[in-house]
Amino acid sequence: MDVLSDVIALMRTGRPTSALVRWHAPWGQRFPAVPGSAGFQVVLSGSCLLDDPSGPVRLNAGDVLFLPHGHGYTLLGEPSAEPAEPRWDPDREPALLVRDTVGDEHGGGPVTVTLCGGYRIEAEHAHPLLRELPELLHLPAGQPGAAESVALLAREAAEPGLGTDTLLPALLDVLLLYVLRAHVGEAGGSPAGSGRTGWAAALADPPVAAALAAVHAEPDHPWTVASLGARAGLSRAAFARRFHERVGQPPLAYLTWWRMTTAARLLRTTDTPLSVLAARSGYTSEYAFAHAFKRAYGTPPGRFRAERHGTPSA
Template identity: 60%
Template sequence: MDVLSDVVAVTRTGRPRSAHVRWHAPWGQEFASVPGSAGFQVIVRGSCWLLPPNAEPVQLGTGDVVFLPHGSGHTLADSPESLATAPACGPADHELYDAYASDSVDRSGDGGPVTVVLCGAYELDPSRTHPLLLTLPDLIHLPAQSGGRPELRSAVQLLAAELENPRLGTDAIVPALLDTLLLYILRVWFDAQPARGETTGWAAALNDPPVTAALHAIHRDPATPWTVAKLAAEAGLSRAPFARRFAMLIGQPPLGYLTWWRMTTAARLLRTSDAPLRSIAVQVGYTSEFAFANAFKRTYGTAPGAYRRNS
């Protein structure tokens, strides 16, 4: 798998939730901060205001996408003045999200202008959050007018249609579309970040072809006995420049990241499969079960068998 697909597969847990909500002005809705989640808001029709707790209000129009990767609290309202009437709620348990794969929610005000919002939340496992997600800002706003993202628009349209008019297969289609939407949001944001040389971190790393080539090699086959020299060859660079470049952008040396990813993959296999420890060790690049167990304990503070039982 490529890096971004792996990151989402490792971090996402539970069942994503969403709702198709029709608001009638005047209206306001507060979404409480929920650690261990990531929320999104998509303006399907009309306009509204996003009111972050510690930032200036942001006006949203049709087609705008807002993503909150760390579950930050926020408010949506037809105008900033409607904040005073907004009831508090949380994305994990509010009745809005009980509309998942069922009829749309209609919130009536005084018959004012209508705004249709596609809102939802993903559950994330804090114990295995990838550093790529940790570096994301609290709020990502993807305005519709910037254009150039037909795939994201298509995913939004398909998801809105399924939630507004559920049919046979909707229960299977909606979770797949929600994961697709998440990947498109992240892809669009990373694609829009400055090229290497202007910044560091994962945003720069994913726009840096040599480092991305090495990352893809690690994620494609973590069992390969990678060395810095072999990864440098994948990147098309000599050993020393590659190691410096990788560490500067990723924040740790190539083999340090390799070990971390191997242990993250092993933890996922221990939780989700009944494969023998020997088999898992081989899958993550250890020919000795003893060496694998030692490496795993250094990372998680417990032996692989105990980790599996406790999970």
């Protein structure tokens, strides 16, 4: 598993929700803030405007918007459009694909088709990369890979068939990966020695990225600062300093955080025995694992699993 793939897997709880909307001009729509979520908009055909405080941003077919912190925003069919108030309850989780039509279908005005929706996230335990993202990320149309994914998404949303409920969330995950990859790529384009820190910069820094990839691929390995430094091609001291500067915490602190985060995900979604989870997390005993997990999450792993599954704990 590479780090970006893990970020996607960690980000959501449950499945993404989405709505396919045909907007008939004139139209405008405010989308409410939804705490504990990450929202997206994919323009499948036509165009619209993002009403940004610094000036409207034109969105064309193939453009993707990602709002990692669930902030509200407004889309307009044209600059003079009056935005309507939210039409959807942000606390309601619709089926994977809901179709809707806004405006006069017979009015003859331009039509814009969007796929909007969001992921439910556990903000408290989200990967630091997500917490560092800006309020809004915009991936313009025509990006290699993303363009093909948008085309597939448009076709699947317009003509759902067998397997659509599996294909749509998978394609949305692919698009999100392209958005994050582009963001990390911008960090990688910073001049050497620019002093840029944060997760995007860390993933674009080859030595630090090599160490992170090792931790994510083998969380059960008995890593030390020296062995991770060897993976990074740096001395122990140089690696520890560089990792801390980029990531914001020491290498072994991140290793422990990643082990516990992975264990929590498996506790929520599987019935893997605690002894197996302990071994996968690099602990030689179930007791040591349970102690570390309780220190991280404030509750023993068995109780954490029972509460997440909605069953009484012992």
